[in-house]
Amino acid sequence: MPKITIRKNIRKEKERFNKFLFDEKYLSRWSHVRDSILGIYPDLNNRLTSTETDSERKNIVDTFVEEQYKLHKTSLDGILARFKSTFQDKSDVILGGLSKIMDYDFPENAYSVYPSLLPGSTYGRRGFALLSVVNELNGKEPAPYIDIVVHELSHVVWNRKMGDVYERVGLRYDPQKHDKSQGFKPLRGNKKYLVNEVAHEDLKEIFVPLIIRCEEFDDIRESEKLKYANPQQQLLNIEYDRETYGIVDFFDRIFKIERSKRKSFDDIIGLSARVIYSIQDELAKKKAVFDSVGYCEGYEDKLRQQGYMKAIKINDVPEVVLSQIFSPAS
Secondary structure (H helix, E strand, O other): OOOOOOOOOOOHHHHHHHHHHOHHHHHHHHHHHHHHHHHHOHHHHHHOOOOOOOOHHHHHHHHHHHHHHHHHHHHHHHHHHHHHHHHHHHHHHHHHHHHHHHHOOOOOOOOEEEEOOOOOOOOOOOOEEEEHHHHHHOOOOOOOOHHHHHHHHHHHHHHHHHHHHHOOOOOOOOOOOOOOOOOOOOOOOOOOOOOOOHHHHHHHHHHHHHHHHHHHOOOOOOOOOOHOOOOHHHHOOOEOOOOOHHHHHHHHHHHHHHHHOOOOOHHHHHHHHHHHHHHHHHHHHHHHHHHHHOOOOOOOHHHOOOOOOOOEOOEEEEOOOOHHHOOOOO
């Protein structure tokens, strides 16, 4: 089993700061992160106000990150030392648990964790996680770092698997058969899939708390918080066979029952992908509502007023017999 390595990575930190602040792809999906960065670091916001060129902005951000690392050197060194001790002990449990639950053989290349000054933790497809230590540096309660690493590394595995899963369940995009506007390429190479970006992200974020809830992590889990999805998914509801379920609970039932039958993870998420694909147009409409409200004060009430929590009706999906999972005997 490979190990999780712990180190600082100022280069990676600069790269992510710049992407979240200026990259159009990042801004279209995570504009709230930009707002959080500039809210946490008003001095950086002031410095960027009068800049006009991309190179000026990049130089300002790079300099700012270097200054912050110097300012917090003592605290960061202490956090890093604690991370090394923690993850040296927990590395096998984390990677072993993910390997068992997700039916994935980890390659031997190292998986890295870096402490980060970003307001939220994130991950990279090559197998690293940036753990936000902003709360701790500001004297607040440390984040549940172990849970967050499980969360972020499950995303790494998810993205490595999903192309093959979509292919197996007939969700590969064929330009001869399918509407060109539906082609979606979330993963690798030139392969496109029928699952749109919203549904792909929703399913990924729905399954992460289901993975963290598994008994494989009972001895290392630090918090109840990450057993729930992000609000964007947690607040969604499904109606099936005249019953209403939270969307996370709906897929949790699929996951638990199918896992109890010793179905493979790929089979379970393949079935789940067929279900999410059947409602992806409704999910896209819901995301537009969520984006229009954002994480403002009282956002949950505003979402409710705009119908965000109104259940999405789902029927039996071709090739997926949900009635066998949601029957009274299940």
